Amino acid sequence: MRYFFKEGAAALIAGELIEFDPEDLNHAYRVLRLRRGSTVVIADGRGSAIQGIVEAIGPEGGRVRLTGPPLPSRESPRRIVLLQGLARGEKMDQIVRQAVELGVQQITPVITGRSVPRFSRSREEGRLKRWRSLARAAAKQCRRAVLPEVTPVLEFAGALELLRGRTVVVPWEGEVERGLDRLLKRLPDEQEAVFIFIGPEGGFSEEEIAALAAAGVCPIHLGPRILRTETAAAVTAALVQAAWGDLGVSRR
Numbered sequence: 001m002r003y004f005f006k007e008g009a010a011a012l013i014a015g016e017l018i019e020f021d022p023e024d025l026n027h028a029y030r031v032l033r034l035r036r037g038s039t040v041v042i043a044d045g046r047g048s049a050i051q052g053i054v055e056a057i058g059p060e061g062g063r064v065r066l067t068g069p070p071l072p073s074r075e076s077p078r079r080i081v082l083l084q085g086l087a088r089g090e091k092m093d094q095i096v097r098q099a100v101e102l103g104v105q106q107i108t109p110v111i112t113g114r115s116v117p118r119f120s121r122s123r124e125e126g127r128l129k130r131w132r133s134l135a136r137a138a139a140k141q142c143r144r145a146v147l148p149e150v151t152p153v154l155e156f157a158g159a160l161e162l163l164r165g166r167t168v169v170v171p172w173e174g175e176v177e178r179g180l181d182r183l184l185k186r187l188p189d190e191q192e193a194v195f196i197f198i199g200p201e202g203g204f205s206e207e208e209i210a211a212l213a214a215a216g217v218c219p220i221h222l223g224p225r226i227l228r229t230e231t232a233a234a235v236t237a238a239l240v241q242a243a244w245g246d247l248g249v250s251r252r
Contacts, residue, residue, distance in 0.1 A: 002032055002041070003041045003143060004024050005024075005136060006042050007045045012048045012049070014050065015066060016065075019063050020061065020062040029059060029062065036056060038057075039052070040053075040054060043145040045147035048145055049145035050068055050071065051067055074144055076103040078193075078241070078244045080193070081104070081105065081196070082195075082198070083195060083197040085198060086109050086112070088116055088201065095229070100148050102234065103237075105148050106151065107148060110153070112156050114200050124153055128153075132150045135150050156211075163195055163197065163217055164215050165216070166193065167194050167195065168195045168196075169195070169196045170204075170217055170219045171198065171220060171221065171236055174209065175219040175220055176221060178218060179221055180220045180221070180236075182220070183220055188244060194240050196240065201229050
C-alpha cells in the first residue's frame with residue numbers, strides 16, 4: 001500500500017478529502033501509476049496515519065478520500081536524538097536513512113574538530129534539503145507516521161550546551177573500561193529523551209572528550225572493534241532501542 005505524508009493537514013478523520021502535494025502528485029500519477037480506486041495511506045508527520053481511497057488523479061491534481069481506520073503507531077516510546085559528527089557525502093546520507101529506520105526522532109549534524117566537510121551557507125542549505133528529503137523517503141519506507149526532524153548544523157560548542165543534564169551515549173574508541181552495558185543499567189524516566197553523539201570519520205579528539213566530560217558526559221565503548229562512523233550510529237541507536245525503546249520487544 002502506497003504511503004504519503006500530508007504535512008500541515010488538520011486532524012486526519014475518515015470522510016475528509018485530502019489533496020496530493022505537488023511533489024507527491026507526479027510520483028503518484030506518473031511513477032506509481034495510481035488510479036481512481038487505489039488504496040493509499042496518508043500520514044500527517046505528527047503521529048497519525050489513516051487509509052484512504054484515491055477519488056481522482058491526473059497531471060493537474062489528485063485527491064484522496066480518507067476511509068479509516070487509523071493505523072497503529074509505529075513510533076518508539078523513547079525519544080532518541082542523534083547528534084552526528086559531519087561525515088562525507090554518502091556516509092551522511094546512509095546515517096540519516098538508517099537513523100530514521102531505527103526510530104530516531106531528531107538528527108542534528110555537528111561540526112567537530114575532525115569533520116572533513118566544511119559548508120558554505122548555501123551548500124549547507126542544499127545538504128539539509130537533501131537530508132530532509134532522505135528522511136522523508138525513509139519514513140515512508142518504514143511506515144512511520146512521525147516525520148523525523150533534521151536540524152541545521154551545530155558547532156561543537158552548541159552540541160555541548162544541548163547535552164548538559166541529559167542522558168547521553170557517546171561511543172569513543174579511546175575508552176576501554178566503561179561499556180554501554182553499564183550505562184544501560186540506569187533506566188531513564190519514561191519522558192526523558194536519550195541523546196546519542198557520534199564522532200566523524202576521524203573520531204573525537206582528546207580535547208573534545210575532555211570538554212564532554214566537563215559537561216557531565218562520560219564516553220563508553222561498544223566493544224573491542226573500532227566501528228566506522230556510519231556503523232557506530234546504527235549500532236548505538238539499535239542498542240538504545242533494544243534496551244529502552246521498542247526494538248526486539250514482543251508485540252501483541
